[in-house]
Structure formats: structure tokens, C-alpha cells
Amino acid sequence: MWPSIIGHSRQIAELKRAVEFARVPNAYIFSGPRGIGKRRVADAFTAALFCAEARSRGMAPCGECASCRKLAGGNHPDRFTIEPEESERGAVQSIKIDPLRELQASLQFKPLEAPAKVAVIDGADRMMDAAANSLLKILEEPPERTHFILITPFPQRLLPTIRSRCRHIAFSPIPDAELAAEIARQREIPEREAVRIARLAGGSMGTAMALDPELVEGVLGRFIALTKKASSADIFETAQAWKDLDPGKILLVFDLLASFYRDLLRVQAVGGESELIHPEAAAMALSCPAEHALRCLSEIDATRLAAETSANKQLMFEQLLFTLSRQ
Numbered sequence: 001m002w003p004s005i006i007g008h009s010r011q012i013a014e015l016k017r018a019v020e021f022a023r024v025p026n027a028y029i030f031s032g033p034r035g036i037g038k039r040r041v042a043d044a045f046t047a048a049l050f051c052a053e054a055r056s057r058g059m060a061p062c063g064e065c066a067s068c069r070k071l072a073g074g075n076h077p078d079r080f081t082i083e084p085e086e087s088e089r090g091a092v093q094s095i096k097i098d099p100l101r102e103l104q105a106s107l108q109f110k111p112l113e114a115p116a117k118v119a120v121i122d123g124a125d126r127m128m129d130a131a132a133n134s135l136l137k138i139l140e141e142p143p144e145r146t147h148f149i150l151i152t153p154f155p156q157r158l159l160p161t162i163r164s165r166c167r168h169i170a171f172s173p174i175p176d177a178e179l180a181a182e183i184a185r186q187r188e189i190p191e192r193e194a195v196r197i198a199r200l201a202g203g204s205m206g207t208a209m210a211l212d213p214e215l216v217e218g219v220l221g222r223f224i225a226l227t228k229k230a231s232s233a234d235i236f237e238t239a240q241a242w243k244d245l246d247p248g249k250i251l252l253v254f255d256l257l258a259s260f261y262r263d264l265l266r267v268q269a270v271g272g273e274s275e276l277i278h279p280e281a282a283a284m285a286l287s288c289p290a291e292h293a294l295r296c297l298s299e300i301d302a303t304r305l306a307a308e309t310s311a312n313k314q315l316m317f318e319q320l321l322f323t324l325s326r327q
């Protein structure tokens, strides 16, 4: 609920006030980058609206009553959720008109248990035209005691006529320091590692929690050691360790290496050591010529592309590491 959400205090304060003064608009847009907690805020807001105890607890839902438990279990009859579905070919995700029609039918009736109904449309920019028009019709004559929350990273892709009927709340990435403190606490890792994860995640708690700190530190440790002193045996051994990683983790290896060289070039160009993802890049910037760093970056990009098809990942990583370890 609210206390478990990191950041977004201004947005949460506005939502709590709306509940407190019973002035909740018919529809909200929650916009902002993926993974920063918009859906969690929508869930906590719904709970605050539904929970009979919330009013006596500073608009904080109790988490224990039947309403709170049903919401947490995903089976509250007055909360509706619509999300994009995969197409038959599995690639494009969109929201078709059917779920909107079903929603419209359900909204004809009064709330069953809660004082209001809440319909969350997560990924609202993925509504097909027919679905968007159907939503617009609902919003033009909003059913009583019903609130919509449209969640999207791209609010500009919504119909202007939908946007104009919504109260827009914009969410920003969580500041590094705040995110790092939370990661250090939850993951039980040193602050130095947590700051790296927070910056890699670009202010997204969701992305940060999906990163494996041990893998991140392991990859960077090996890489930095190789740039200092690399024998062919070291290169062979590192390539062997990386080639067996899952495809997603192999992509992370490329991201880490590329972000390291970008940091290095940034220090050489403009300084700003305090904002680096990888503080170690500052030391290497003193000895690594910019030309070499640029060559490494393009080699990392080329290898990333090759990795999708390469049959021999061992050789692929060996070649890359050979280039990176030469200065």
C-alpha cells in the first residue's frame, strides 16, 4: 500500500486529498516511464477509496479488511482491470474493443461492495481505435460512482478528447539517492553497489529489482581486471563464463560494458564524476584514449547484434574481450 511505494510523494498527497474530501475525478491519467510504480499507486489509491478504515488512518487502507484482502487477491467485484493482450502472432500487444464492451456492461450496475467502482486501463495507449472510441463514449456520460485510471508512458498517444476528460498526474523517475537507499535495504547490498543499480535502472524501481547485483558486480569486476592485465587464459575463461548466460543476461553484459565506455567518454568530455553509473570509469579515463573507447563501443554494438545469431558465443566474446583489453 502507500508506505511500500518509493517516491512520488507529491502525487500521492494529491490522491489522498481527493479521497479525503470526496472529490475524486471521473478519470485520471497516470503517465510516466515504465516500472516506476504507477500501477502500485493506482492499487493503493483504489484500496484507500474502498477501505472503510482508511478515513480514520490518514487515507491509508488497513490491508486487513475484506475489501483490502479482495483487492490484494485480485478478486474485488468493484475493481476492473484491462491490459493489452498479445496478438495471435504474439508480437503486438493491444487492447481491443471486447474488454471495453464488457466493462461498459458491468458499469451499468451499482457498486456491489465498495462505495465506488474503479476501472484501471494499464497500457491505455495500446487501445485500438474502436476501443478508444468506446472508452470515449463511456467518459462522455460517465456512470455514477465510477472512476477510471488510465496508465500509460505515452499520454500523447491518447485521443485528445479522452485526455481532456481526465485529470492528468505525471510521475517522474525516482531520484537516484532515494532509489539506491531502498535497493540497499531490500537487497541487503552495500550502498556503492546500490547506487550503480539505481543509475543503471534510470529511476525505475521495477527495472532495478529485476537487475541481479551479483551478476552486475561480477561482470564489471572481470571486465575491469581484464583492462588492467589480460592473458589469453583470462580472456578465454571470461568468455567461457559469459557465453553460458541466459540471453537476457548476455544483453545485460553488453549494456554494462557499453555504459562503462559512455561514462568514460563523458568524464573525458565534460567531467561530472559524481553522476557516473560506474565510478571506476573515471580512473580509466586518464589512460584510455577516446578513440579506443569509441572503437570499443562500436565493437560492443556489433557483437550485441552478432550475439542473436552467433553459433559460437565463446569465440564472439573472446574477440570482443581481446579488443576491449588492448589500449
Ligand SMILES: [Zn+2]
Pocket (backbone or CB within 6 Å): 051, 052, 053, 054, 061, 062, 063, 064, 065, 066, 067, 068
Ligand atoms: Zn481495509
